[in-house]
Amino acid sequence: MSQPKLQLHFAHSAILRYGLAVASVTIALAIAFILEHHEFHRGAIPLFLLAVALSAWYGGVGPAMLAIVLSTLSFDYYFTPPFHSLRFTLEDVPAFFFLLTFGALITGFSAVRRRLEAELLQARDRLEIEVAERTQQASLLNLTHDTIFVRDMNDVITYWNRGAEELYGWPPKEAIGKSSHDLLRTVFPSPRDDIRAELLRTGRWEGELKHAKADGTEVVVSSRWSLRRDEQERPVAVLETNNDITVRKRREQQIEGLNQELAKRSTELEAINKELEAFAYSVSHDLRAPLRHIAGFTELLQKKISSVVDEKSNRYLAMILDAAKRMGNLIDDLLAFSRIGRAETQKTLFSLTQLVREALAEGRQDAEGRNIAWKIGALPDFYGDRSMLRLVLVNLISNAIKFTRTRTQAEIEIGCADGNTDDLVVFVRDNGVGFDMKYVNKLFGVFQRLHDSDAFEGTGIGLATVQRIIHRHGGKVWAEGVVDGGATIYFSAPKPRGHLWKP
Amino acid sequence: METVNKLGRILLVEDDPKDVELTLTALEEYNLANEVIVARDGEEALEYLYSRGKFKTRSSDNPAVMLLDLKLPKVDGLEVLKQIKSEEKLRAIPVVVLTSSREEKDMVASYRLGVNAYVVKPVDFHEFVNAIKELGVFWAVINEPPPGSVRK
Numbered sequence: 001m002s003q004p005k006l007q008l009h010f011a012h013s014a015i016l017r018y019g020l021a022v023a024s025v026t027i028a029l030a031i032a033f034i035l036e037h038h039e040f041h042r043g044a045i046p047l048f049l050l051a052v053a054l055s056a057w058y059g060g061v062g063p064a065m066l067a068i069v070l071s072t073l074s075f076d077y078y079f080t081p082p083f084h085s086l087r088f089t090l091e092d093v094p095a096f097f098f099l100l101t102f103g104a105l106i107t108g109f110s111a112v113r114r115r116l117e118a119e120l121l122q123a124r125d126r127l128e129i130e131v132a133e134r135t136q137q138a139s140l141l142n143l144t145h146d147t148i149f150v151r152d153m154n155d156v157i158t159y160w161n162r163g164a165e166e167l168y169g170w171p172p173k174e175a176i177g178k179s180s181h182d183l184l185r186t187v188f189p190s191p192r193d194d195i196r197a198e199l200l201r202t203g204r205w206e207g208e209l210k211h212a213k214a215d216g217t218e219v220v221v222s223s224r225w226s227l228r229r230d231e232q233e234r235p236v237a238v239l240e241t242n243n244d245i246t247v248r249k250r251r252e253q254q255i256e257g258l259n260q261e262l263a264k265r266s267t268e269l270e271a272i273n274k275e276l277e278a279f280a281y282s283v284s285h286d287l288r289a290p291l292r293h294i295a296g297f298t299e300l301l302q303k304k305i306s307s308v309v310d311e312k313s314n315r316y317l318a319m320i321l322d323a324a325k326r327m328g329n330l331i332d333d334l335l336a337f338s339r340i341g342r343a344e345t346q347k348t349l350f351s352l353t354q355l356v357r358e359a360l361a362e363g364r365q366d367a368e369g370r371n372i373a374w375k376i377g378a379l380p381d382f383y384g385d386r387s388m389l390r391l392v393l394v395n396l397i398s399n400a401i402k403f404t405r406t407r408t409q410a411e412i413e414i415g416c417a418d419g420n421t422d423d424l425v426v427f428v429r430d431n432g433v434g435f436d437m438k439y440v441n442k443l444f445g446v447f448q449r450l451h452d453s454d455a456f457e458g459t460g461i462g463l464a465t466v467q468r469i470i471h472r473h474g475g476k477v478w479a480e481g482v483v484d485g486g487a488t489i490y491f492s493a494p495k496p497r498g499h500l501w502k503p
Numbered sequence: 504m505e506t507v508n509k510l511g512r513i514l515l516v517e518d519d520p521k522d523v524e525l526t527l528t529a530l531e532e533y534n535l536a537n538e539v540i541v542a543r544d545g546e547e548a549l550e551y552l553y554s555r556g557k558f559k560t561r562s563s564d565n566p567a568v569m570l571l572d573l574k575l576p577k578v579d580g581l582e583v584l585k586q587i588k589s590e591e592k593l594r595a596i597p598v599v600v601l602t603s604s605r606e607e608k609d610m611v612a613s614y615r616l617g618v619n620a621y622v623v624k625p626v627d628f629h630e631f632v633n634a635i636k637e638l639g640v641f642w643a644v645i646n647e648p649p650p651g652s653v654r655k
Contacts, residue, residue, distance in 0.1 A: 288603045293519075293522070295626055296521075296525040296631060297521070299629070300628075321628075324626065325627055328626030335605065
């Protein structure tokens with residue numbers, strides 16, 4: 001990369017350099033002859049010194065020495081008496097002294113100058129290489145989308161990459177030279193002195209900062225600082241890499257807000273649940289007590305007067321007792337129903353076949369003396385709360401037994417229908433009295449009944465309980481029926497997946 | 504009557520006068536009602552047990568059984584139960600919780616405190632009378648009460 005002119009100064013060829021010495025001395029000699037010819041004496045020494053200077057300047061120390069030797073010999077031979085002889089007399093000593101001294105001085109100065117020049121050139125070359133490397137590094141840093149800038153220990157920005165320009169909006173020429181914290185109006189997460197102390201101690205720091213952009217908007221960055229030290233281990237600069245996390249931060253805040261809202265809601269729900277529980281408790285205790293009194297005192301009254309009052313009065317008393325008993329059952333069922341909503345489900349994997357067997361055993365009492373053809377299909381394993389599912393099956397089976405009461409040959413089928421890949425579907429089908437499909441929506445409502453209680457007893461809470469349990473298991477309940485043509489109740493639930501068998 | 508002579512004293516803790524009457528009626532029906540002390544709230548029950556207040560002058564014997572309602576004014580049934588079962592000289596008294604509550608947490612709490620039986624008052628009068636009769640017969644007649652109990 002050296003310039004051509006400078007290359008000439010350091011002509012590498014020794015022949016050229018020494019030739020230059022010989023030529024300059026020859027030319028000086030020729031000019032001295034011409035001057036001598038024109039009666040101008042004393043021109044030779046300056047001319048030879050000039051030749052030495054030329055040789056020293058362009059050729060270096062060696063050629064300069066040669067020029068000195070040649071000049072001294074030429075001067076002695078041609079310009080000091082006896083002429084044309086190398087012998088010299090005492091008279092010539094001052095002239096020789098003058099020539100040699102000045103020649104040596106010129107050579108010496110020249111040598112010093114050349115050494116300095118060589119060092120200078122070397123330094124310049126090193127500098128150029130470094131500049132090239134730095135430029136390359138800087139352009140590499142410009143390639144990244146991360147925001148990178150360098151600041152000195154007084155926080156003055158010395159480097160500002162393209163990512164920094166993109167994020168903050170200031171071009172390098174506007175940012176460099178400014179105090180970074182003033183320019184960006186940095187908001188620190190902890191006291192600045194602490195951050196600085198950590199940086200100096202560990203050589204790095206990481207944290208979240210708030211910065212202002214050129215357009216005034218605020219940006220949240222995840223910031224990483226690295227300390228640069230010089231050879232003496234003195235801190236000289238800080239490399240700051242920032243990532244824009246404003247969006248992420250905003251989302252986090254939103255999520256946090258939502259979480260708080262959720263926590264609030266769930267606290268409210270909990271409170272409502274507590275209230276409900278207190279309500280259920282009070283229903284259980286306070287409503288049952290007067291009911292018991294109605295029944296109790298009516299019974300006592302009945303005992304006292306049944307023999308003296310007419311049949312109608314006795315019937316009224318019986319109806320009061322019946323109503324009180326029925327209300328007691330309703331309250332019990334309602335409480336059980338509300339308990340299902342409040343109870344925690346304890347899910348395990350269990351065999352539905354086994355559970356159906358248990359439910360059938362429970363329903364056997366109702367089926368006594370009846371002619372029922374049972375058809376139990378293959379049933380899958382079920383993942384859920386076993387005692388709740390048992391209640392579902394007991395309800396469905398007892399319904400099927402109840403509503404086939406009018407059949408001389410009852411048929412009840414329990415099986416597994418084709419579900420989809422995620423859900424299993426179980427059904428209980430009977431050939432009982434069935435129902436009109438236009439009332440299907442009422443089937444699962446609390447206290448909804450499609451038959452009068454004279455024909456089929458019950459509180460109308462069984463299917464509501466079934467639905468509530470299945471909903472709590474993430475499934476669905478539906479029914480198909482034809483008046484006097486039987487009914488099928490279906491329920492679905494997510495298939496067990498990856499749950500360990502716990503018998 | 505033979506049974507009357509052996510009858511233990513029953514402490515009935517019940518705030519509802521109607522329930523008191525029904526219970527007494529049920530006990531009367533089986534001649535079990537001649538030694539029944541009625542306390543109308545938890546405080547009165549404790550006063551009786553500790554022979555305080557209006558029961559200061561009562562005989563020092565303990566009842567053969569205590570029928571305890573849970574929902575009581577002033578000091579509730581569970582608190583009464585807790586005090587009895589943590590008191591050395593009262594701990595032996597058999598306590599039967601007789602309540603309208605079928606709440607599981609009441610049952611759990613009662614058994615944890617060391618109740619001897621837990622009976623939910625049936626709505627049906629026959630069942631109620633039967634329950635009271637059986638309780639009375641069992642605890643006041645069949646069961647041998649701890650020493651220091653009243654037995655006529």
